[in-house]
Amino acid sequence: MINHGNYRGIYIHIPFCIAKCGYCDFYSVPIGRSMDWQEQYLRGLVAEMEQRASFYDGQRIITIYIGGGTPSLLTSEQIDRLLNKLAATFTLSSDIEITIEANPATVNEKYLQECRQAGVNRLSLGVQSFIDRELCLLGRLHSTQDSKEAIRAARAAGFTNLNLDLIYGIPGQTTDDWTANLCQAMAAAPEHLSLYLLQLEPHTPMGRWVDEGKLFMLEEEQEYQLYQISREFLSHHGYQQYEISNFARPGKECRHNLHYWHSAEYIGLGAGAVSFINRIRQQNAQLDSYLQTSDDYQPNFWQGEILESMSERQRWIDAVVMGLRTTQGINMDDFKRRFGVDLHQEYAQVINELMAGGFIIIKDGYLRLAPSAYFISNQVLCRFMA
Ligand code: SF4
Incomplete structure (x- = not known):
């Protein structure tokens, strides 16, 4: 894997x-x-x-x-x-x-x-x-x-x-x-x-x-x-x-x-493409910059705007929200090793409430959405963003 x-x-x-x-x-x-x-x-x-x-x-x-x-x-x-x-x-x-x-x-x-x-x-x-x-x-x-x-x-x-x-x-x-x-x-x-x-x-x-x-x-x-x-x-x-x-x-x-x-880093190349590097989500410049490049070369012509510059906390919250989209969910031990965050502790109340409602499951060390919550995932995931 x-x-x-x-x-x-x-x-x-x-x-x-x-x-x-x-x-x-x-x-x-x-x-x-x-x-x-x-x-x-x-x-x-x-x-x-x-x-x-x-x-x-x-x-x-x-x-x-x-x-x-x-x-x-x-x-x-x-x-x-x-x-x-x-x-x-x-x-x-x-x-x-x-x-x-x-x-x-x-x-x-x-x-x-x-x-x-x-x-x-x-x-x-x-x-x-x-x-x-x-x-x-x-x-x-x-x-x-x-x-x-x-x-x-x-x-x-x-x-x-x-x-x-x-x-x-x-x-x-x-x-x-x-x-x-x-x-x-x-x-x-x-x-x-x-x-x-x-x-x-x-x-x-x-x-x-x-x-x-x-x-x-x-x-x-x-x-x-x-x-x-x-x-x-x-x-x-x-x-x-x-x-x-x-x-x-x-x-x-x-x-x-x-x-x-898995909330890994990536580069987006091309007009309007988004990259995620070093906790910064950044969108490239729009098409005009690209089409001008050949005629009128500009250094860093592709640089656009920063969409999001994340704190360490925002970074791991992002990883929670992305990871919960997968049916496998998040391995909580791996998460702790990667971000130094104990999800049980951080989300004690949210996890208890969502488990009681049947929206999430914890099994074999994985935190995941319950299948019945897939269709309403946005409503469930926003509980982890607060
Ligand atoms: S306009 Fe282009 S990008 Fe948009 S849905 Fe149609 S084919 Fe896809």
Whole structure:
């Protein structure tokens, strides 16, 4: 088992999408199918890597995650160059996990083969739904057929570590619709599934439709029902739930996400990317800085704002909140060794109250959420933040 505290991770943000989805509030810029930005942006990434190389000072990187936006808008040759530069700049572990996120409408077998040859060994497909009506409502550009073809292409290209992202709680979604989605996912036999509850963001088109009464979100009770269906269905099909929203075949848990949940350090490269180093959570500068880099070179052009500078206490509280997201929970002895904090003592009252309510469990030295509290985890976790 990996001790994430001893290793490092790198996230690379590719903040471009063909068009904005109706529910999306992530930092990404719609650019159509224009190819103009990529080289300029890559030059920025290379410059940032060179400036930040010493941050890790020879420490081994065990995970690289290329996320977005839509990273599959980069060509396979550009991904190859990016990974070569990372290998030349940082110390990569020989068994490193390298994930790329892809929109099903932007990949084919040849492209995926070339990505594999470049070193990508995990593919995360943003399927979101296998029902065209739902994809349309979400404002996704791809169809169910595109997803099926992308899954076929991924397998043909040799990917043996495939994640599918699915969204539940889509307006109008019934339990039958959701079960049909899960059945379609099973037909692809992915190694990993991430299931996200649709979050309504007020400044998105979907947020406005709901505001104007043109669209109705599901009731919380219905959302809960869909979540419970997922847990039972996936358990029945041999998937282990290892985090509130994530399920995997044994041994195929996403190392990159585990790295976050173990509250380990990571660097985020690229416009708007977040890093967590030395108790400081910092967000990179926005896109303009990146696109200017090639023309008008600025030292430390990537430096943005500090989101959070943590005290020692905030640091370990953060580790509690992240660790409790995993179904394994927190090993309290390890926690004491790592932070010098006895969770029994620190949280005596909170633990007693939450245990009496059936929201948390202490077993075999682990503090963890009770499965019945997964769906309301935010309410439970905030008790540990006070
Ligand atoms: S593809 Fe992803 S990042 Fe891009 S707009 Fe859609 S949801 Fe947002």
